[in-house]
Amino acid sequence: MSAAEVTFCKVRKAFGNAVAVRELDLAIGAGEFVSLLGPSGCGKTTSLRMLAGLEFPTSGTISIGGRVVNDVAPGKRDVAMVFQSYALYPHMTVGENIAYPLKKQGMARGEREAQVKRIAAMLKLEALLDRKPRQLSGGQQQRVALGRALVRSPKVFLLDEPLSNLDAKLRAHMRAELIELHRQLGRTFVYVTHDQLEAMTMSDRIAVMEGGELRQFAPPREVYDRPANLFVASFIGTPPMNIVHGEFNGRVFRHPAITVPFQVAGAPTRVALGVRPEDVLLGAGPFRATVRVVEPTGHETIVMLEAEGAALTARAPAESHLRPGEIVPFALRADRLHLFDATTELRLE
Numbered sequence: 061m062s063a064a065e066v067t068f069c070k071v072r073k074a075f076g077n078a079v080a081v082r083e084l085d086l087a088i089g090a091g092e093f094v095s096l097l098g099p100s101g102c103g104k105t106t107s108l109r110m111l112a113g114l115e116f117p118t119s120g121t122i123s124i125g126g127r128v129v130n131d132v133a134p135g136k137r138d139v140a141m142v143f144q145s146y147a148l149y150p151h152m153t154v155g156e157n158i159a160y161p162l163k164k165q166g167m168a169r170g171e172r173e174a175q176v177k178r179i180a181a182m183l184k185l186e187a188l189l190d191r192k193p194r195q196l197s198g199g200q201q202q203r204v205a206l207g208r209a210l211v212r213s214p215k216v217f218l219l220d221e222p223l224s225n226l227d228a229k230l231r232a233h234m235r236a237e238l239i240e241l242h243r244q245l246g247r248t249f250v251y252v253t254h255d256q257l258e259a260m261t262m263s264d265r266i267a268v269m270e271g272g273e274l275r276q277f278a279p280p281r282e283v284y285d286r287p288a289n290l291f292v293a294s295f296i297g298t299p300p301m302n303i304v305h306g307e308f309n310g311r312v313f314r315h316p317a318i319t320v321p322f323q324v325a326g327a328p329t330r331v332a333l334g335v336r337p338e339d340v341l342l343g344a345g346p347f348r349a350t351v352r353v354v355e356p357t358g359h360e361t362i363v364m365l366e367a368e369g370a371a372l373t374a375r376a377p378a379e380s381h382l383r384p385g386e387i388v389p390f391a392l393r394a395d396r397l398h399l400f401d402a403t404t405e406l407r408l409e
């Protein structure tokens with residue numbers, strides 16, 4: 061068995077009058093790790109549940125491995141889903157929980173035990189096989205839930221915020237484990253999260269969703285460096301990208317505090333300039349701003365500024381000694397600026 065590609069073609073899902081997913085077109089490659097990322101209510105869980113067969117599309121088609129699965133029962137899709145709430149059977153041991161899908165398939169006991177051993181070794185659960193779920197930590201329970209999905213060796217793994225119940229340290233550890241698992245297994249992973257760090261660190265490509273619509277589908281670096289629209293620009297990145305509204309005459313962006321030359325043909329007059337906090341360079345440069353708030357975080361200092369009505373956030377070195385009220389000169393990194401049409405919100409440059 062191998063990985064399978066997954067395709068959403070014009071998929072729409074309405075619950076009564078409420079549209080959860082609109083005309084979703086998404087082609088995920090065999091063996092790819094794709095995250096569906098977006099704020100609460102954007103339709104990512106509904107998309108994943110349709111892929112699992114737990115919800116039916118109102119219209120459009122979903123294919124797995126080239127086969128339309130709209131009418132295929134969840135158990136016949138060759139997918140396995142890992143839920144946020146691990147959904148382990150409390151009365152079964154770890155070993156029995158992992159073996160359960162195989163038992164249901166009618167696999168003989170000896171073969172089942174061999175499979176459970178293999179999965180337990182992969183997930184470092186060997187020492188815990190005789191315990192009950194309540195005797196495990198959150199991270200261990202999550203590994204058992206993963207094990208139960210892995211044991212069936214499906215072509216596609218569906219993961220719905222599987223790390224959200226873990227503490228920050230364990231989440232970081234499990235992120236690394238998932239990357240390694242994906243590499244070892246070579247299967248298709250579709251991962252739902254609202255955590256951009258998870259999406260950025262693990263994915264081959266990220267599908268950014270908002271209001272039931274796909275806003276961008278691209279590798280993490282591209283989503284960060286070339287956001288397709290104002291939503292993606294402001295959603296990805298912490299602190300978020302600065303957005304400064306101004307006017308454009310085809311050659312120069314103008315705001316009372318900032319002017320920047322740009323080469324864009326046929327651009328509109330009303331535009332928004334996007335600047336990441338790390339691209340606001342404090343200390344020297346042609347522009348001036350007033351320091352409003354200084355937040356030392358340890359390894360750097362986040363500085364909030366105001367320049368003729370524009371609010372700006374800058375990342376500064378930890379040792380910078382700026383004070384609120386101070387006026388600082390600044391420059392913008394010219395090769396890292398973004399320009400958007402203020403009306404359509406689409407990227408111009």
Ligand code: ATP
Nearest residue numbers: 075078079080099100101102103104105106107254
């Ligand atoms: P979250 O991160 O909060 O889980 P999400 O991006 O996964 O959000 P969905 O759960 O897919 O979002 O929900 C998308 C929209 O569809 C929401 O407005 C939600 O209220 C609605 N919705 C989801 N399931 C149902 C349902 N069974 N009945 C009615 N509306 C639903």
